Amino acid sequence: MKTAVIVFPGSNCDRDIAVALEQATGTAPHMVWHRDTELPAGIGVVAVPGGFSYGDYLRSGALAARSPIMTAVREQAARGLKVLGVCNGFQVLTEAGLLPGALMRNAGLNFVCRDVALTVENAGTVFTRGYTAGEQVRFPVAHHDGNYVADPETLDRLEGEGQVAFRYAEPVNGSARNIAGIVSADGNVLGMMPHPERRIEPAHGGDDGKRMFAGLLEAVGA
Amino acid sequence: MKLRIYVTLKPGVLDPQGKAIEHALSGLGFSGVDSARVGKLIELEVADDTADADVDAMCRQLLANTVIENYRIERA
Numbered sequence: 001m002k003t004a005v006i007v008f009p010g011s012n013c014d015r016d017i018a019v020a021l022e023q024a025t026g027t028a029p030h031m032v033w034h035r036d037t038e039l040p041a042g043i044g045v046v047a048v049p050g051g052f053s054y055g056d057y058l059r060s061g062a063l064a065a066r067s068p069i070m071t072a073v074r075e076q077a078a079r080g081l082k083v084l085g086v087c088n089g090f091q092v093l094t095e096a097g098l099l100p101g102a103l104m105r106n107a108g109l110n111f112v113c114r115d116v117a118l119t120v121e122n123a124g125t126v127f128t129r130g131y132t133a134g135e136q137v138r139f140p141v142a143h144h145d146g147n148y149v150a151d152p153e154t155l156d157r158l159e160g161e162g163q164v165a166f167r168y169a170e171p172v173n174g175s176a177r178n179i180a181g182i183v184s185a186d187g188n189v190l191g192m193m194p195h196p197e198r199r200i201e202p203a204h205g206g207d208d209g210k211r212m213f214a215g216l217l218e219a220v221g222a
Numbered sequence: 223m224k225l226r227i228y229v230t231l232k233p234g235v236l237d238p239q240g241k242a243i244e245h246a247l248s249g250l251g252f253s254g255v256d257s258a259r260v261g262k263l264i265e266l267e268v269a270d271d272t273a274d275a276d277v278d279a280m281c282r283q284l285l286a287n288t289v290i291e292n293y294r295i296e297r298a
Contacts, residue, residue: 059287066284095287102289107238149235149290174238 001217003029003045006073008064013050013086013197020197021047024213034067039076044220046073050087050142050195060103060145061091070096082126082220083189087143090181090191099184099191100158101150106143107174113142115205117169118180118194122162125183127190130215136169137208139194146193148175148182158182166192223270224298225277229286230261261291265298 003021007014014031021029029047030040039046053064064070070092077083077098085093093099106112115138120131131137150158155176158164166181173193181192196209231237243258264285268277277295286293 058284062284062287094289100289102287104235104290105238107236109238109242147238174236 001025001045001220002027002040002043003047003217004032004039004043005029005047005049006032006034006069007049008034008051008053008067008092010053010055011049011051011088013088013195016195017047017049017084017086017197020200020209020213021045021217023200023210024217032069034064034069037068037072039069039072039081043081045082045084045216046076048073048083048085048089048092050089053088053092056145059091059095061088061093061095064088064092065095065097074098077184077189080186080188082216084127084216085189085191086195086197087141087146087193090193091145093189093191098189099182100154101148101176101182103145103193104147104149105145106147107171111142111144112146112173114140116141116172116180116194118166119169121164121167122183124162125165125187125190126219127183127212127216128165129219130211138199138206139196139209140198141172141194143173143193146173146175148179148193150176155179161185165190166194223268223272225266225268226296226298227264227266227277227281227285228261228294228296229264229281229291230294231259232290232292235290 005018091103120135123131123133163183168178168180183190196212199209239260240258247255281293
């Protein structure tokens with residue numbers, strides 16, 4: 001299975017997520033520069049990595065979301081391509097309109113950088129099928145703008161449709177309803193603030209993240 | 223032509239920076255500050271014949287995130 005990782009100026013988790021994808025597929029992903037206008041043919045998963053694209057200028061993820069490659073990502077996502085956005089990638093996907101809501105400055109104003117416990121809310125998505133519903137996993141977070149905001153109707157819809165994939169076990173950044181990660185209505189786009197790619201081998205302090213990549217790549221036929 | 227675009231948080235959207243400013247002002251001894259909200263001012267220099275619709279599109283497509291922000295355009 002071919003995969004791709006989008007690289008923006010200021011991405012810094014692109015190599016981490018490339019390692020996670022390579023570990024799951026046995027093949028190094030295509031690294032796709034933000035100014036490219038097309039994704040490589042035949043890819044099953046594209047990752048939008050963490051980092052500080054464009055220095056978080058204007059709003060986190062705002063400028064990256066308008067870069068040329070995101071038009072291709074949006075088009076392919078509409079056709080079912082699996083899109084995984086982590087941290088800044090989640091911010092980019094909301095700014096690009098691929099996921100609802102927005103990520104604002106953490107409620108405590110602090111940059112939060114530590115391990116957090118997450119509850120797997122929906123284990124029925126292609127991204128979370130390696131877990132069981134209600135299971136707790138631990139992933140690191142490292143963000144300043146992770147405070148998920150959406151209007152009450154959107155939040156109710158996300159909850160009702162099973163689009164909340166991960167929830168913080170306890171408040172981390174002020175996120176509405178402790179939402180840590182959501183999937184799109186079609187289920188093929190996931191955005192989350194915590195970093196599964198930084199938790200894929202015992203040397204990382206655990207490998208809870210490994211099952212996300214393994215499950216996802218199995219689902220898309222790796 | 224110079225344009226000033228004011229981008230402000232929608233009412234009801236919690237503004238942690240505004241809250242911190244509010245607390246800092248009261249810490250400095252200023253009483254009676256009921257609320258502080260932080261927004262952005264973006265100044266644009268555009269061609270004189272720039273259509274209002276284009277400026278509005280700039281705001282909607284990039285300058286403001288209309289999920290959480292409102293914008294106001296002022297011609298200087």
